[in-house]
Amino acid sequence: xxxxxxxxxxxxxxxxxxxxxxxxxxxxxxxxxxxxxxxxxxxxxxxxxxxxxxxxxxxxxxxxxxxxxxxxxxxxxxxxxxxxxxxxxxxxxxxxxxxxxxxxxxxxxxxxxxxxxxxxxxxxxxxxxxxxxxxxxxxxxxxxxxxxxxxxxxxxxxxxxxxxxxxxxxxxxxxxxxxxxxxxxxxxxxxxxxxxxxxxxxxxxxxxxxxxxxxxxxxxxxxxxxxxxxxxxxxxxxxxxxxxxxxxxxxxxxxxxxxxxxxxxxxxxxxxxxxxxxxxxxxxxxxxxxxxxxxxxxxxxxxxxxxxxxxxxxxxxxxxxxxxxxxxxxxxxxxxxxxxxxxxxxxxxxxxxxxxxxxxxxxxxxxxxxxxxx
Numbered sequence: 001x002x003x004x005x006x007x008x009x010x011x012x013x014x015x016x017x018x019x020x021x022x023x024x025x026x027x028x029x030x031x032x033x034x035x036x037x038x039x040x041x042x043x044x045x046x047x048x049x050x051x052x053x054x055x056x057x058x059x060x061x062x063x064x065x066x067x068x069x070x071x072x073x074x075x076x077x078x079x080x081x082x083x084x085x086x087x088x089x090x091x092x093x094x095x096x097x098x099x100x101x102x103x104x105x106x107x108x109x110x111x112x113x114x115x116x117x118x119x120x121x122x123x124x125x126x127x128x129x130x131x132x133x134x135x136x137x138x139x140x141x142x143x144x145x146x147x148x149x150x151x152x153x154x155x156x157x158x159x160x161x162x163x164x165x166x167x168x169x170x171x172x173x174x175x176x177x178x179x180x181x182x183x184x185x186x187x188x189x190x191x192x193x194x195x196x197x198x199x200x201x202x203x204x205x206x207x208x209x210x211x212x213x214x215x216x217x218x219x220x221x222x223x224x225x226x227x228x229x230x231x232x233x234x235x236x237x238x239x240x241x242x243x244x245x246x247x248x249x250x251x252x253x254x255x256x257x258x259x260x261x262x263x264x265x266x267x268x269x270x271x272x273x274x275x276x277x278x279x280x281x282x283x284x285x286x287x288x289x290x291x292x293x294x295x296x297x298x299x300x301x302x303x304x305x306x307x308x309x310x311x312x313x314x315x316x317x318x319x320x321x322x323x324x325x326x327x328x329x330x331x332x333x334x335x336x337x338x339x340x341x342x343x344x345x346x347x348x349x350x351x352x353x354x355x356x357x358x359x360x361x362x363x364x365x366x367x368x369x370x371x372x373x374x
Contacts, residue, residue, distance in 0.1 A: 196208070
């Protein structure tokens with residue numbers, strides 16, 4: 001009996017984190033031939049995760065270029081992936097989420113009449129420009145997909161409203177919980193232990209607020225507004241709070257962040273962290289401020305109050321659970337909501353409960369089982 005040939009395509013760190021448990025399940029199933037392809041849309045940050053989960057891509061397209069436009073990246077994925085589809089002739093192509101890699105991979109598979117499975121299907125804001133370009137990327141993937149792996153019932157309902165047949169949708173849970181369950185069991189990296197000791201976080205003398213803001217729609221005025229609010233908060237709570245901000249390498253983020261926040265005694269600006277130290281940082285956080293989709297999910301899974309620096313989210317499950325709160329990029333809103341959580345114990349406790357709508361940590365196994373059933 002021939003094996004089911006599954007090609008998994010990934011390009012960014014979040015994709016690698018969420019696909020790692022699926023790739024691990026595929027690798028140990030004797031009924032499957034697993035082929036991992038990296039587009040390397042984000043080179044360095046992708047490699048860190050592949051190493052952590054011990055994943056070795058069979059083919060690495062190495063497509064990242066400096067100042068690369070979305071159009072150029074899309075064209076590069078098409079022209080590089082198409083020959084691999086011809087060479088390997090997979091039964092399925094799997095991709096996760098809403099990046100340019102996902103959208104282009106879905107279309108490349110469709111053009112070759114290869115069945116496409118979309119992991120984390122059904123997320124929507126309803127606004128095609130927020131987030132940009134992710135909302136359109138995932139909508140395109142949904143049009144093409146032959147199987148939709150929805151993380152929650154809410155995501156399934158979005159797909160049903162768009163006319164996707166129910167028999168093509170599987171509610172699996174979110175693979176971020178699978179990954180989180182693996183990584184949180186590993187020892188705290190020495191550099192994080194050193195930082196948290198020096199900042200008196202581990203001793204409990206000071207409280208940790210973790211910040212991440214990097215999204216394309218935050219470029220320009222929004223990131224400057226966010227940083228202005230962070231500066232005010234750092235000065236207001238200088239006696240007891242440490243802000244730690246791993247700063248994305250994109251110059252559109254680096255320049256304003258360092259211009260506004262450099263030199264503040266209780267603000268630590270770090271280079272981008274690998275996934276393991278990121279999780280250990282989050283585990284010790286009193287509060288998280290982020291525009292990251294993955295961190296919204298991780299905060300929800302860990303039960304850590306999280307203020308979302310966006311006007312809308314495609315992950316309302318965390319908001320409904322009470323762990324997330326949308327604050328946008330308005331300095332006044334960021335300052336007032338952060339101050340409330342740091343000063344009002346009752347308001348904090350209302351958010352600080354581990355309500356996890358994303359499943360039981362076995363999403364990857366359900367995805368592989370669904371592929372084998374087809």
